[in-house]
Amino acid sequence: MRNKGNRRRPMAEINVVPYIDVMLVLLVIFMVTAPMLTQGVDVELPRVSTEPLPTEDDRENLIVSVTADQEYYLELGEESPQSVPLTEIQTFVRQILENNPGTAVLVRGDQSVPYGRVVELMVMLQQSGVHNVGLVTEPL
Known part of the structure; x- marks a missing residue:
């Protein structure tokens, strides 16, 4: 007779490393593009x-x-x-x-x-x- 404790249970964890990589790439993209988004009129102030x-x-x-x-x-x-x-x-x-x-x-x-x-x-x-x-x- 087999022992019921030896059965493998499905793993219920999610690998979040790829999501962290994507978030870091997006963070870098937003940091680079944010200064370019400033709007305004080109005025050389005294x-x-x-x-x-x-x-x-x-x-x-x-x-x-x-x-x-x-x-x-x-x-x-x-x-x-x-x-x-x-x-x-x-x-x-x-x-x-x-x-x-x-x-x-x-x-x-x-x-x-x-x-x-x-x-x-x-x-x-x-x-x-x-x-x-x-x-x-x-x-x-």
């Missing part, structure tokens, strides 16, 4: 030797960019920037401020843009109801 101001992280910022070609772009939070003519900036900014009254407005002006264009933009923002405008620069 460099200054000041400390950045503290910001409140819970507010979205409205960023108005002026490129070297003197084109204007609006960017709100994580949305991709959209090109807007200077004459229509007032309308867009008013709508954004009506929907989100606590929105901070920042101006990113390329260093090659004439100062008059940046001042003209700031006047348009003031006429839109913006009381405080921040200027974005890069540290040295």
